[in-house]
Structure formats: C-alpha cells, structure tokens
Amino acid sequence: MAQHRVVLLPGDGIGPEITAVAKTLLDAVSQRHGFSLSFDEQPIGGSAIDATGEPLPASTLEACKAADAVLMAAIGSPRFDSLPREKRPETGLLGLRAGMQLFANLRPVKIVPALIGASSLKPEVIEGVDLMVVRELTGGIYFGQPKGRIEADGDERGFNTMTYSASEVDRIAQVAFNLARERRGQLCSVDKANVLDVSQLWRDRVETMAPDYSDVAVSHMYVDNAAMQLVRDPKQFDVLLTGNLFGDILSDEAAMLTGSIGMLPSASLGSDGPGLFEPVHGSAPDIAGQDKANPMAMVLSAAMMLRIGLKENAAADDLEKAVDKVLAAGFRTGDLMSEGCSQLGCQAMGDELLKAL
Structure with a gap:
C-alpha cells in the first residue's frame, strides 16, 4: 500500500x-x-x-x-x-x-455548468471557459531588493524593486510551455514591455524559448489589456503566463469568472x-x-x-x-x-x- x-x-x-x-x-x-x-x-x-x-x-x-x-x-x-x-x-x-x-503557481479557472448563473458576467461570455494562470511566485517586486521607506529631501519615500533574471523567466516559462502542450497549445505571456525594462527582458526570454515549442502558439499581451480581455472574452485564453505582481491581480480577476473565489x-x-x-x-x-x-x-x-x-x-x-x-x-x-x-x-x-x- x-x-x-x-x-x-x-x-x-x-x-x-x-x-x-x-x-x-x-x-x-x-x-x-x-x-x-x-x-x-x-x-x-x-x-x-x-x-x-x-x-x-x-x-x-x-x-x-x-x-x-x-x-x-x-x-x-x-x-x-x-x-x-x-x-x-x-x-x-x-x-x-x-x-x-x-x-510556479498554477491557478486553473474552469466554469462549472451548474454555476454559470452565479457569475456576474453573461452566460454566453463565460460558458466553456477553461484556462490556467501560471504565475511566477518567488521573484519580481515582492522579493526584489532594495526596498523600504526613507527620508529624502524633506519628504518620505517608499520604494520596491521589480527584478527578474533570465534564468527565473526561463524556468517559469518552461512550466507554462509544457502545460500548454498538455492543454490546447496556446500560451499568452502577459507583461508591460512598453514601459518596464524588466518586462522587456521577460518578453525577450519567452520569444527565445518559443522555437523549442513549435507546437505551442505564443502571443504577448500588456497586463492592462489582459485585465480587460479576461472580462470581455475569457474563452480566448488557454495558458496565461505572467510575473508575480501581475499574476496576483489577474488570477483573482479570473477567479470571479466562476462566480465565487470560493471555488x-x-x-x-x-x-x-x-x-x-x-x-x-x-x-x-x-x-x-x-x-x-x-x-x-x-x-x-x-x-x-x-x-x-x-x-x-x-x-x-x-x-x-x-x-x-x-x-x-x-x-x-x-x-x-x-x-x-x-x-x-x-x-x-x-x-x-x-x-x-
């Protein structure tokens, strides 16, 4: 036994x-x-x-x-x-x-048919939703250094550092790529590469890895657009890959597609x-x-x-x-x-x- x-x-x-x-x-x-x-x-x-x-x-x-x-x-x-x-x-x-x-934090979001009426979104929007949020868990702004609060120029300033290494991005992206292979073969990487240098590194690393996963369709989306698309058309997503802060927010938003975070x-x-x-x-x-x-x-x-x-x-x-x-x-x-x-x-x-x- x-x-x-x-x-x-x-x-x-x-x-x-x-x-x-x-x-x-x-x-x-x-x-x-x-x-x-x-x-x-x-x-x-x-x-x-x-x-x-x-x-x-x-x-x-x-x-x-x-x-x-x-x-x-x-x-x-x-x-x-x-x-x-x-x-x-x-x-x-x-x-x-x-x-x-x-x-690696995996958060599946799958609509239970019996609970379609519990969601605040229309049934036709959420019916058939089955997605997985893959969130990096031990890096990013939650763990980056330096951080703290200081007195500067007569004012108080609070600061945190968002940082990722290439190896940190690679290992979480590998998890997401492999999950996409087991699911519907679609990977959407979420970042803020139009503003943040750390997100540009994130996007570059995902693009570098993509040829090794030719059976996975890779796309990129800015986090603000991803937040909107999760409400507008969540069925477009299969595997969502993102960093610690963005994943924390988006996974809770995705949770409410089901009608209750308690599910x-x-x-x-x-x-x-x-x-x-x-x-x-x-x-x-x-x-x-x-x-x-x-x-x-x-x-x-x-x-x-x-x-x-x-x-x-x-x-x-x-x-x-x-x-x-x-x-x-x-x-x-x-x-x-x-x-x-x-x-x-x-x-x-x-x-x-x-x-x-």
Whole structure:
C-alpha cells in the first residue's frame, strides 16, 4: 500500500473549518483507492503568531520540506495588521514559498455548468471557459531588493524593486510551455514591455524559448489589456503566463469568472520536493466560526494535491466528480446561492460531498 505524508496548514479564519472537510474526504477517498495518508498539522500565519510569536515557525517549514505534499487553507486576520511587516501572517506565507523553493503557481479557472448563473458576467461570455494562470511566485517586486521607506529631501519615500533574471523567466516559462502542450497549445505571456525594462527582458526570454515549442502558439499581451480581455472574452485564453505582481491581480480577476473565489484551487510547485496546494481565497475572518464557509476550493485543492503531488489520479477524479455532483443537485453555500437551490453550511456541504463519493 502506498503511503503519503501530508502536512496540513489550517491557518486562520475559516481555515480550520474547510480543512476538517477536506481531511474527512481525503480519508474516505484514500481508503477507496488503497493508499494511506498520514497527516501532520502545523501552525502558520496568525495561529502560529499566537502560538510562537512567529508567522512561520522553523518547525513548520522543516515539516513541510520533509512531507510528500502540503495542503494549506488560508492565513491572515485584521488583528495582526498593526504588527511590523516581518511579523505579519502574509510574511509567513511568503517565507514558506521561498523556503520550499516554490516558484510556479498554477491557478486553473474552469466554469462549472451548474454555476454559470452565479457569475456576474453573461452566460454566453463565460460558458466553456477553461484556462490556467501560471504565475511566477518567488521573484519580481515582492522579493526584489532594495526596498523600504526613507527620508529624502524633506519628504518620505517608499520604494520596491521589480527584478527578474533570465534564468527565473526561463524556468517559469518552461512550466507554462509544457502545460500548454498538455492543454490546447496556446500560451499568452502577459507583461508591460512598453514601459518596464524588466518586462522587456521577460518578453525577450519567452520569444527565445518559443522555437523549442513549435507546437505551442505564443502571443504577448500588456497586463492592462489582459485585465480587460479576461472580462470581455475569457474563452480566448488557454495558458496565461505572467510575473508575480501581475499574476496576483489577474488570477483573482479570473477567479470571479466562476462566480465565487470560493471555488478555485491552486498549486505551487518547485523544481523538486513537495508542492503546496491551497485555495486562492482568503481567510474570511468575517464569517470564521459561523459554519458559512465554502469548502469546495479546499476540496479541489486536495484533488490537485492528489493528482499533481501524489500521483493518485483516480482519487483526484473522484473528489472533482463529487463537487460536480453536489452542485448539479442544487446544493450551495451562501456565496453561490441562487433561486431554487438549497443553502448549506460548511459542515453540511462536507456531508453532501461525502455522500457523493
């Protein structure tokens, strides 16, 4: 029997609630498909600050690096906003990504037929949308040096540095090209090359690599136009490749095509070692502990973990089919609720997903 070690990072807000649902489903699906999962729960973010004073304890990072895969829920809470930046929950997440050397963030956006009515866009615009955002995760303006705040000429100035090396662009572009090969063979690289030198390097490197992937149609788009096109005609996109800052923004915009950010999973991968799998939504502290959370993005993240991280494809298929079946039956959490459907809380939705398995 195959055995997989999984670190669970429930984090903050609704994180523990949706983690409990995912864990129950993972236990069930692993038993069905004849493999075992051992879970090691570790603190991160606000829960880690409360426990240890640090958003990413060294013990959490070491446990994650030693695992076969890491499944995280969400981090963050307004009550930590007054802390120095290096002590905030978000810094713990950035440190985890850097410590695990996770440079590629994959965010699939696929329209579920049962949820077409939940989107704020017209059905004819979003029907059939199936795209993948590939975001570079450990470079760019979030990590560039120098950065900070200084007094200069009698004024205060804040500054950050957007920087990429050719090798950083090459390795994330390779991930995107390979994904495009497995999908519909279309790659759109998003930058701001008309203004930014770093984006011109990005575009040059993608163009240099393109001849090695003659089976992939490559195009380029400025980020402002890409933001508009995602709303105007999202079906034109297959794989979207972009840097850290632009990818952060565009992936959340793309998430709303589905009607709720509560439906979208993600994977963060490195060259080797375990991957990190997490829903793209936040910790939703306003509804934490109220049994209102939508656990489906967490469940779909668990499915991505099974497929990509643990190579348990059949089990991943089962989790995804369970989500489709429950939605087709008309069950909804509050963020997806529409006329004629049955509204459920987080735990009850987990129960329905377990029945669907």
